[in-house]
Amino acid sequence: MSKKIVILGAGYAGISVAKELEKHIGKKDIEVKLIEKNSFHTLRTELHEVAGGRVSPEAVQVDLNRIFKNSKVQVINDEIVNIDFDSQKLLSNSYEYAYDYLVISTGSRPCCFNLPGVNEYAYQLWSYEESIVLRNHIYSCFQRASKITDREERKKLLTFVIAGGGFTGVELAGELAEWKDKLCIQFSIKKEDVTIYLVEALPSILNILDTKLAKKCEARLKKFGVNVLTECGIQSVEKDNIYLSNQKKIEGTLIWTAGIQGNPFIAEMDIKCDRRFRVEVNEYMQSVQYGNVFSAGDSVSHICDGKPLPQVVETALQTGNHIAKNILNIIDGKEIKAFKPNYHGVMVSVGFSYAVAKVMGIKCSGFIASALKHMVNIHYLYMIGKVPLIMDYIKHQFLQKRYCSKLNISLSVEPEGLNEPNTV
Ligand SMILES: Cc1cc2nc3c(=O)[nH]c(=O)nc-3n(C[C@H](O)[C@H](O)[C@H](O)COP(=O)(O)OP(=O)(O)OC[C@H]3O[C@@H](n4cnc5c(N)ncnc54)[C@H](O)[C@@H]3O)c2cc1C
Structure with missing residues (x-):
């Protein structure tokens, strides 16, 4: 009987598992199913570009059928609502899927640390839908502000507070600062009426x-007019009012990028998780509870060399690839190996043409780092979908008209429910 391997979630980790296993289908007696609730893979690291009006939403969607065209990996578009670890089945609202080996790669979600009002009133940037909601909100603030004569009211509408000075917050602040200039021209708004804050508790x-x-990133943000507030936390939020730990109040929109946790869906399953909803695994990336269940990417909780594995793309790709090899080793009766991460570096962009990078010990900034970031994205797309995906990337990043204008954002055509926080 062939061994059934089921991968839950087609993010960076899930795709990495599937791509490694794909090479062995037909040579070994395995069946591989990849179950994903969306019909596409989200290029999550580029969501700030959608929210900041730089690229169209299609730029961050890669159709799974393109990635697995002519492949023996079965791609299933379904949302799993329960996992029965005893009978080894995943359950959706209409089907059940049996497995011999399961890889949980359901990613993460923002964490609001139970701060009053954050969940209700803050915009978030973690999913494809949230990036569109945020983009539309920013655009509509400028649109509405252009019709308001009371300057104080207009300034309130044009105040944006980004909570969290990690790479999501910084990259979003950079995009927003660049888009702001275009929106000011489009809606005849004075630049001085727009205020962007980046608030970091550390x-x-x-x-x-x-x-x-x-420091270079911070200087660049300041040059763009972003107010960087450090050692300053968000204490609570009400509609349009943001209360800071320095006792100040800012009236405007809060965008929350300050915390991350595993997918809350996993916390409801009968599997051992840490307090941030990530699956506790051993050094083989195997659940500490079930030997045939593995976890990869953002849904992993594991301390390696004294530090928790970071929730970044390299962790997702490397844990995914490692798990695929370990599952094949188990099937072949070979020894499984401990996971050893090998990080190559970090890259952070601040707008279209500026980034900083530390890759393989080499530090760079400016246009070179920005070009490097594009090269890394292109390399990833080549690995998962070869030349057609690179062509799409070039089209979206470099050839299409940049910055949303009246022509390509028509708020009236967005689906209902996509214009408020926490509808996703
Ligand atoms: C704006 C932003 C910028 C970032 N920038 C960087 C960066 O520059 N560098 C970096 O290294 N990292 C960055 N990150 C973090 C990086 O995106 C994550 O570490 C990475 O996406 C983790 O990959 P993953 O496969 O574990 O999870 P994900 O990519 O989140 O994939 C999880 C998948 O599981 C699916 N899923 C979840 N639940 C179910 C279910 N019940 N049924 C079916 N399918 C399900 C989801 O739809 C999703 O497709 C950034 C993140 C954001 C949001």
């Missing part, structure tokens, strides 16, 4: 980066 932003590069 003494510095981008703590994942080397201090010198983090």
Whole structure:
């Protein structure tokens, strides 16, 4: 009987597992199913470009049928609502899927640390839908502000507070600062009426980066007119009112990028998780509870060399690839191997043409780092879908008209429910 391997979630981790296993289908007696609730893979690291009006939403969607065209991996478009680990089945609202080996790669979600009002009133940037909701909100703030004569009211509508100085917050602040200039021209608004804050509770932003590069990013943001507030937390939020730990109040829109946790769906399953809803795994990336269940990417909780595995793309790709090899080893009766991460670096963009990067020990900034980031994205797309995906990337990033204008954002055509926080 062939061994059934089911991968849950087609993010960076799930695709990495499937791509490695794909090479062995037909040579080994395995069946591989990849179950994903969307029909596409989301290029999550580029969501800020959608929210900041730089690229169209299609730029971050890769149709799964294109990635697995002519492949023996079975791609199933379904949402799993329960997992029965005893009978080894995944359940959706209409089907059940049996497995011999399961890989959980359901990613993460923002974490609001139960701060009053954040969940209700803050915009978030983690899913494809949220990036469109945020983009539409920003656009509509400028559209509405252009019709308001009371300057104080107009300024309130044009105040944006981004909570979290990690790479999501910094990249979004950079995009928004660039888009703001275009929107001011489009709606005849004075630039001085727009205020963008980046608020970070720690003494510095981008703590994942080397201090010198983090400082360069901060300087670039300031040059763009972003107010960077460090050692300043968000205490609570009401509709349009944001209360800071320094006792100040800002009236405007809050965009929450300050915390991350595993997918809450996993916390409801009968599997051992940490307090942030990530599956506890051993050094083989195997659940500490079930030997035939593995977890990859953002849904992993594991301490490696004294530090938790970071929730970044490299962790997703490397854990995914490693798990595929370990599952094949188990099937072949060979020894499984401990996971050893091998990080190559970090890259953070601030707008279209500026980035900082530390890759394989080499630090760079400016246009070179920005070009490097594009090269890394192109390399990833080549790995998963070869030349056609690269052509799409070039089209969306470099050839299409940049910055949404009246012509390509028509708020009236967005589906209902896509214009409020927390509808997704
Ligand atoms: C704006 C932004 C910028 C970022 N920038 C960077 C960066 O520059 N560099 C970097 O390394 N990292 C960055 N990250 C983090 C990076 O995106 C994540 O670490 C990465 O996406 C994790 O991959 P994953 O496969 O674990 O999860 P995901 O990519 O989140 O994939 C999980 C998949 O599971 C699916 N799924 C979930 N639940 C179910 C279910 N019940 N049934 C079926 N399918 C389900 C989801 O639809 C999704 O497709 C950024 C993140 C954001 C939001």
